[in-house]
Amino acid sequence: MSEPEHPSALALDSLAAGDPVPEARAHVDTCAACTEYVETLRAEAAAFANAPAPAFLANLESLAVEIEPNAKTEETSPEAPRPEAPRAEETSAPYSDEIRVEEIRVEPRGPANDVGAEASRVSSIADARAKRARVFNFVYAVIPLALVAAAFFVLRPSGTPGPDGFPTASTEATMRLKGPPVLAVVRERQGNQERFTSAIAVAPDDRLRLELTVDREGMYEAGLLGEDGSWLMLLSPTMLTPGAHFSEKAAHLDDTPTPGWLLAGPPEDVARARATRDFSGLAILAVKVAPSP
Amino acid sequence: MPPSVATGLSPDEVRALYTRYGAFLLRRARVLLRDASLADDALQNACVxxxxxxxxxxxAKEPLAYLYRSIDHAAFDILRSRKRKPLEGHEPEELAGLAIAPSLDPLMLLATSALLHELDDEGRALAVMAFVDGLDQGEIATRLGLSRLTVNKRVQGLRERARAHLPQNPGAPP
Structure with a gap:
C-alpha cells in the first residue's frame, strides 16, 4: 500500500487552500491522485466563494457589539500567539456542559431545514433563507440568553451546588487577579465536598474538579500529572476569558490513585512541565495519597 | 476601535477567511457531524x-490547521449536545461523493465520524488528527504534548473501537 508516501490530508487541504506547504507541493507535482484531490478541493472552494454569503456574515458588526462585554475584559498582552483554536463558547459556565449556546438554542429545527440539508448548500437558495432566519434568531435571542446564563453562574453564592452536584464558582473566585492563574480543587468524597487551595490528600473513589481563575484571556489547559508521568487531562486546551472556570471533566480516582500534581496554565507551559517537571508559569496543587477513609 | 480587535478578529477578517477557507471548514464539519444543517451551525459558531x-x-503558522481546530471545537460542542446517535455503518449523503485524501482510509474516516459521538474531547482530538487529518503519530504527539508511546497506544485503542463502527462489508480492508 502506498499510503505513507502521500502527504497528510491536512497538508493537502492546506495546499488547496493556498497555504504554503512546500513538501506537499513537491509531492503533488508528481502524484496524480493527490493532484486530483487538491484540484477537487480547489474547485469546491471556488464554488463556495462565489455562492451567496449567509446572512450572519453581513451581521458580524452587530454580533461584535453583542459580545463586547466578553471581549472587552482586558487588553491581552502581545505575547507569542498560541496556534490553538478557540473554544466556541467557553465562557464562565462552570461545571456544566449544559450551559452552552448550542444547547440553549431556542429555535427548534423545522422541516425547512431538513429539506435544505438535502440540497447542495452552494446552490440552494431555500436553504440559505432558512439559514438566514436561524442566524437572526441566534444573534438576537441566543447570545443574550447565553450572557444571562453565564452571569447567573458566575454570581451564584459560594457553595451552591451545580448541575452535577459540585459547587459552582465562588464569588471569591470571580475576583480579578493579576499574575499567574489561581488553582483550587473541589474534592467530593462520599457525597461530601471540600474545596482546597493548597495541597490535597486524595483517596480511592474521590472525585476532583478543578477551579481555575485567570486574569487574562488566553489558552489554558489543566490536568493531573502523576509522579509516574501519567497525565489525566481535566481541561483540554481552551480559550478562557478572565474569571473563574471549572474543568470540563472531573477526575474519578480509581483504587490506586497516584500522587502527583494538579497543573493549570498555558498549554505550552503544561507540556514543558510534563516533560521536565519545570512548573514555572503554572498554577499547581500537590496531590498526596491518603489511606482510604 | 471595533470591540473584537483586542482578542478576536474583526468582522472583515472573519468574512475574508470565510470566503477563503469556508468550503474547507464546512466540508470538515460535514465529515465530523454527518449532517449538513449541523455543519452549517458549526461553521457559524466557529466564525463567532x-x-x-x-x-x-x-x-498562525498553519492557518488552515488553526481553523480546523476551531471548527473541530464547534463540532465537538454540537456533538456533546446531540442526543441522537449517528447511524452506524451507514454512509450518509453528506459523505457520499466526498473527495478523500489519498493518504486516508475512507472506511476508517467513516468509522471515525461515528466513533466521535462516544469519545471525550481528548479522544476526539486524537481520532481527528489520526484518521481525518491523517497525521502521523509523531506529529500528533507534538501537537498534543503527549509522548509518542502514549499516542501510539491511544491511536491503537481508537482504531479498535472504530472498527466496531465499520460498515458490514466483507471486502473491507483489515
Missing part, C-alpha cells in the same frame, strides 16, 4: 468564536 477570540489566527 473567531470574532470573539481568534486574534491568534493572524500569527
Amino acid at each position: 468564536a473567531l470574532l470573539r477570540g481568534g486574534a491568534a489566527f493572524r500569527e
Whole structure:
C-alpha cells in the first residue's frame, strides 16, 4: 500500500487552500491522485466563494457589539500567539456542559431545514433563507440568553451546588487577579465536598474538579500529572476569558490513585512541565495519597 | 476601535477567511457531524468564536490547521449536545461523493465520524488528527504534548473501537 508516501490530508487541504506547504507541493507535482484531490478541493472552494454569503456574515458588526462585554475584559498582552483554536463558547459556565449556546438554542429545527440539508448548500437558495432566519434568531435571542446564563453562574453564592452536584464558582473566585492563574480543587468524597487551595490528600473513589481563575484571556489547559508521568487531562486546551472556570471533566480516582500534581496554565507551559517537571508559569496543587477513609 | 480587535478578529477578517477557507471548514464539519444543517451551525459558531477570540489566527503558522481546530471545537460542542446517535455503518449523503485524501482510509474516516459521538474531547482530538487529518503519530504527539508511546497506544485503542463502527462489508480492508 502506498499510503505513507502521500502527504497528510491536512497538508493537502492546506495546499488547496493556498497555504504554503512546500513538501506537499513537491509531492503533488508528481502524484496524480493527490493532484486530483487538491484540484477537487480547489474547485469546491471556488464554488463556495462565489455562492451567496449567509446572512450572519453581513451581521458580524452587530454580533461584535453583542459580545463586547466578553471581549472587552482586558487588553491581552502581545505575547507569542498560541496556534490553538478557540473554544466556541467557553465562557464562565462552570461545571456544566449544559450551559452552552448550542444547547440553549431556542429555535427548534423545522422541516425547512431538513429539506435544505438535502440540497447542495452552494446552490440552494431555500436553504440559505432558512439559514438566514436561524442566524437572526441566534444573534438576537441566543447570545443574550447565553450572557444571562453565564452571569447567573458566575454570581451564584459560594457553595451552591451545580448541575452535577459540585459547587459552582465562588464569588471569591470571580475576583480579578493579576499574575499567574489561581488553582483550587473541589474534592467530593462520599457525597461530601471540600474545596482546597493548597495541597490535597486524595483517596480511592474521590472525585476532583478543578477551579481555575485567570486574569487574562488566553489558552489554558489543566490536568493531573502523576509522579509516574501519567497525565489525566481535566481541561483540554481552551480559550478562557478572565474569571473563574471549572474543568470540563472531573477526575474519578480509581483504587490506586497516584500522587502527583494538579497543573493549570498555558498549554505550552503544561507540556514543558510534563516533560521536565519545570512548573514555572503554572498554577499547581500537590496531590498526596491518603489511606482510604 | 471595533470591540473584537483586542482578542478576536474583526468582522472583515472573519468574512475574508470565510470566503477563503469556508468550503474547507464546512466540508470538515460535514465529515465530523454527518449532517449538513449541523455543519452549517458549526461553521457559524466557529466564525463567532473567531470574532470573539481568534486574534491568534493572524500569527498562525498553519492557518488552515488553526481553523480546523476551531471548527473541530464547534463540532465537538454540537456533538456533546446531540442526543441522537449517528447511524452506524451507514454512509450518509453528506459523505457520499466526498473527495478523500489519498493518504486516508475512507472506511476508517467513516468509522471515525461515528466513533466521535462516544469519545471525550481528548479522544476526539486524537481520532481527528489520526484518521481525518491523517497525521502521523509523531506529529500528533507534538501537537498534543503527549509522548509518542502514549499516542501510539491511544491511536491503537481508537482504531479498535472504530472498527466496531465499520460498515458490514466483507471486502473491507483489515
